[in-house]
Amino acid sequence: MARKAILMVDSHTSKCSRCGKGAHIQDTHHTRLLSGWGTPDPDARPCGERFVAISTLRLGITAEDLRDLRPDLPAYAAGDLPADLKGSAR
Known part of the structure; x- marks a missing residue:
């Protein structure tokens, strides 16, 4: 079964x-991280x-x-x- 993700949008973040x-x-795939507030985890x-x-x-x-x-x-x-998408959302 192919895994899938949902792009979750908030007022200022995704x-x-x-x-x-x-x-x-x-992005079509999650291939880049969008940094948030604070110091990003270098291992992320x-x-x-x-x-x-x-x-x-x-x-x-x-x-x-x-x-x-x-x-x-x-x-x-x-x-x-x-x-069918509810299991993909956190």
Whole structure:
């Protein structure tokens, strides 16, 4: 079974649902880390998983907002992930 990740977007950050590390919003796979606040862990590595959807945990961000960010990915507002993707989200 192919592993999959969801690009999780917050108001100021984005991260990979598979490994929980920061991700660049324009990437198709988690191949680069997006640094957050503080000193990045020098041993941190992206997981390389392919993003199959974009979602959020923030109630104020709509699926339409997410589609504007990444029109190439299916977009799901907070709590709207389909059952087959829920295991991919943290």
